[in-house]
Amino acid sequence: MEKEGMNIEEIYYFHIKHIGGNSQKNGRHRKGLQDDVVATLTEQVLRQGLRVVIGSPDKDFKQLISEDVQIVMAMPEFGRWSLNTLKHYIAQYNCDPSSYLSFRCIVGDEVDGVPGIQHVVPGFGRKTALKLVKKHGSLENLLSAAAVRTVGKQYVQDALSKHGDYLQKNYQVLSLRRDVDVHLKEECGKGIDIIQINGNFGNIDQVVINRNNARGMNLKATVARGFTQGNGTLWSVDFNRVLLFPNRIKHVQYSLSTSKSFPNHVLRNVSGNRVLVEPNVAMPADVYVTIDQGLN
Numbered sequence: 001m002e003k004e005g006m007n008i009e010e011i012y013y014f015h016i017k018h019i020g021g022n023s024q025k026n027g028r029h030r031k032g033l034q035d036d037v038v039a040t041l042t043e044q045v046l047r048q049g050l051r052v053v054i055g056s057p058d059k060d061f062k063q064l065i066s067e068d069v070q071i072v073m074a075m076p077e078f079g080r081w082s083l084n085t086l087k088h089y090i091a092q093y094n095c096d097p098s099s100y101l102s103f104r105c106i107v108g109d110e111v112d113g114v115p116g117i118q119h120v121v122p123g124f125g126r127k128t129a130l131k132l133v134k135k136h137g138s139l140e141n142l143l144s145a146a147a148v149r150t151v152g153k154q155y156v157q158d159a160l161s162k163h164g165d166y167l168q169k170n171y172q173v174l175s176l177r178r179d180v181d182v183h184l185k186e187e188c189g190k191g192i193d194i195i196q197i198n199g200n201f202g203n204i205d206q207v208v209i210n211r212n213n214a215r216g217m218n219l220k221a222t223v224a225r226g227f228t229q230g231n232g233t234l235w236s237v238d239f240n241r242v243l244l245f246p247n248r249i250k251h252v253q254y255s256l257s258t259s260k261s262f263p264n265h266v267l268r269n270v271s272g273n274r275v276l277v278e279p280n281v282a283m284p285a286d287v288y289v290t291i292d293q294g295l296n
Helices: 033-047 059-064 086-093 097-107 126-136 139-148 154-162 164-174
Strands: 023-025 028-030 052-055 069-075 080-084 223-232 235-238 251-257 265-269 274-279 283-292
Touching (some): 033 059, 052 059, 126 139, 139 164
Parallel strands (some): 052 069
Antiparallel strands (some): 069 080, 223 283, 265 274
16 A cells, blocks of 8 residues: 555566567568567556566567556666656657557568558658657557548548558557466465455545555555457456455446457446446457546
8 A cells, every 4th residue: 555655566576588489470570479478467467456667678568658567678888777657758759659659550660570651652751650640549540530531631541541451460560469378376466455345335435545565465446457358249357356345336438449440339337346348340459448436
């Protein structure tokens, strides 16, 4: 629990050795399994309400940066380490990590062997790509908008309409997977609930419990974030493990990211401390959810 002058958080240390080389998929470079393992474990740790620091020189991990994920990179030429936070990232790239990933999907990445759209549409430059991504937020949003209305000059509109699949393949190559078959040990985070309730509460006013975790004790909170990934027509995020009060979700925010055409979707249910999101068609997607048990 965080109090003035005290910040106790559980720390897990993972040393991931080289576990697989890069592969080729449809003639394009695919991220190594090692990167995807780190991304998957990062999501699992975040779901426990913890923060993550990744130590690696690989710039591709920067797409994971958030308020709770930081990257530490060695700078031997200067004899020091560089800490990359969300604030530093936005100052450097003038956009958030998700937007910059979409930008790389458009302009390509020579290091990763991913060709940009300028190879098929020479007039489509970096300034145009950055402007479009900053306006629409992500490649998915940009392609969805271009499918129903004009988003730029005619050559831009034609390029997005004609080469949308090309850009989506770039996204599949450059984005880190978070569904690798690797899991934290079962004993991680198990123990006595660090906060417990005694009795039933009809009204809850001005109660906020967050980031309270200590080794050997279970996280309990009134605010939480979750993530799920899959291919289907219904996505479920279960918060029962972390939420303090049973069957109580008062506020929900969620976002849905997919490599397919953007679907209609709706928040279907929040009962039983489980959030259900339903699209109108079956498709692969990542769903991020933030909830609050807060005020009535």
